Amino acid sequence: MTYSVRSATVRFGPAVALDDVTVEVPAGSVVAVVGGDGAGKSTLLRTLAGEISLDGGTVQAPPKQRLGYLPASSGSWAALTVTQNIDFVAGIYGLAGDELAARRAELLDRAALTPAAGRLAAQLSGGMRRKLGFVMAIVHRPDLLILDEPSTGVDPVSRIDLWRLASEAAASGAAVLMSTTYLDEAERAAHLVVLDGGRVLVQGSYDQVRAGFAGALTQADQPVRAEWSWRRGRVLHEYWPGGDPPAGTAIVAPDLEDIVIALSLARRNAMPS
C-alpha cells in the first residue's frame, strides 16, 4: 500500500501554503519532509492526516481509525500521567483490559518510559514528552503514521530513541511520514522531500538527491559572489549552478545541508526582486 498526495495545492487566503506538491509514502518505509519554518511541512502532514482539505489535487490516506498522528504541539495532556494519556487514547480505539495492559507495557518499554509511567506529562523532559506523544500515536498500530517534528529541540539520545521507534513502526509494515528541521537526520530516511516556500525543492533517496545535484561547489575564505555563498565552519562554500567555478578554487563534495542551501539560493536568486 502506498499513501500519497498528488499535485496538492493548499491556500490560506492569499498565501499559497502548498503549491503542486506530489509525495508518496509507501508501507514499510520512512519518508522525511525537510524544510524551515513556513516551508509547508506541517500543511503537507495535516493534509494527509485529513485535517486540511485541498484546493487542488488528490490525497490518498487510510480512514481516521487506521491513522496515527503526532502534531507539532506536545500531543499529550499535561495534567494526565503517562499511563492515563496512553489509556485515554487507546480507549478511543476500543483497546481495553488485558490487551491494553500488554500493549501499554510493550510500548512503554520500547520508548524507555516504564520508570516514568506514573509521572504527569507536565513533569517529563522534552524528549520524554515527545516519546509519549509517539507512543500515543502508535498505540492502535496505524497503517499510516504521521509525525510532525518529533525531534525538534529533543536531545540526540532521545532523538535516537524516536528514530528507533519510527523505524520499528516501518519495519512492522506502517508507512511513516515525518517532518524535521535536522538535515543529518533526514539523510537516514529511505526517501526525503525538501520543501521551500510550499514547493518541492528536491526529493528522492539521499543517493538520488546527491546524484541529481547539478553544478559545482567550492570552498574559500572569501566569496567570489556573496549572494551565492554561505558559511560552513571557518570557511565559506559557494555554489556555481553552471558548474563553472574559476580555475584554481577548491571543489568540495556537497552534503545534504549544502545541497539544500544551494537549491534554496538558486530558487531565491532566480526570483524577480
Add this chain to the structure above:
Amino acid sequence: MTGVLLRAARVTRRFGAFTAVDDVSMGVHPGEVAGLLGANGAGKTTLIRMLLGLIPVTSGRVELLGGPPDRERRRRLGYVPQGLGLYGDLTVRENLSFSARAYGTAEPVLPPALTGYADVLVRELPLGAQRQVAFLAALAHSPDVLVLDEPTSGVDALARAALWDTIRAQAERGAGVLVTTHYMQEAQQCDRLLLMSDGRLVAEGSEADIIGSTTAVAVRTGDWAQAFAALNAAGAPVMLAGRAIRVANADPAELAGVLRAAGIEASLQPVPATIEERMLMLSRQARAS
C-alpha cells in the same frame, strides 16, 4: 582581550539530593566558538546559569571576564536564551531600542532582511526572523562573551547558515562564544567541543577527541527491516542511516552470529562512530549504572 573569558573551576551544583553539575572545570577563550553538548538533563543549562551568575554554585568557582559574574561584568556579556528573551507584544524596533537603552548603547541598524519588519510585532514574525532580532539585541553592545542556548533550533538551512555567519564574525573580532546545540552538523562548526553527561564533563576537544574509542559497525543487507528487528531484539544499540543499519561499539563477529541465527545474510564493516553514537553509549552506561 587575552586569557580565559568564561571559566568554571571544579564547579558543583546540587538541588537537594540531586547533583546537577558535578565537579566541572572548563573555559572559553577569546576568538573561539566552544560547543556544549549533552542530553536533556546532562547539566548544560545549570552550568550556563552558574557561569552567567544567575544561580550560585554549591562548590567551586566561576569567573566571567576574570572575576565573579556580577552586574558590571555582565554588561559585557551577550546572551540569547532558548526562548529568545524578546517581548512579543513590542515591535522589532521597540525591542531593539529597549535592549540598547538597557546596555547604554546605540540602537542597531536593521539588516536588509529585517527592514520590512521594523514596525511588526515580534510575535507575528517567522521564527527565523525572531532569532535574527534576538541576535541583534544581544550583539548591539559588542559583547566580549556571547552565550547562545540552541541558537538555530527550528530554522531552515539557509537561515541557519546566516546565523552561523554572525556567530563566526563575533569570534573573529575576538569574542569568546559558548553555544549549546542538539544539532550534530552544527557541533562540527565549533572550534572545540565539550560533552556533558549526568552532570559531568566527560570529553573535551575536537570531534575525534569526543568520539574517542567508540566505534561502529555498518550492516548492509537486502532486507534492512528484518535485520533491524533481529539486532534490536538482541539488545544492540541499533541506528539507521538511510537503509543501512549501524550499531555502536559492537563486535562484528557477535552481530554476524545474531544475523546468522535469524537466517539473514549481511555484510558487516567497521566504520568511524558519530558524536551521536558516542552520546548513545554514554547514556546507556548511565542507565545501566
